[in-house]
Amino acid sequence: MTIQYDGNVGIGTTSPSNLLHLYGTDGNSYLRWTSDVATTGTRIGYNGTEFRIDQQQNADVTIRTNGTERMRITAAGNVGIGTTSPLYKFTLNESSTNPIAYFGTTPLNASSRNALI
Secondary structure (H helix, E strand, O other): OEEOOOOOEEEOOOOOOOOEEEOOOOOOEEEEEOOOOOOOOEEEEEOOOOEEEEEOOOOOEEEEEOOEEEEEEOOOOOEEEOOOOOOOOEEEOOOOOOOOOEEOOOOOOOOOOOEEO
């Protein structure tokens, strides 16, 4: 581990270029949150070719803003926005009368091929 004079911290590298710089010699650089063994919990990082968020247990992943759940990916792979229990591969739910989805280019007009759901 390296701590530079500018405050950058390197784990696996002696020349960190960011506030926290992780480098795995095998190409894997992950942060892991777990309560027991190394094969459980959640990790976020880079596997040498792609950025990953890994839930390593049979559990859902949620994304929250302002203290409220906004999106969920279930352990079964269903994705829900506006619902905490998506029943299908993609579930979009809105309780108001406002449109919930927009597909197309701006501006929305009669001559464009847009869809407002």
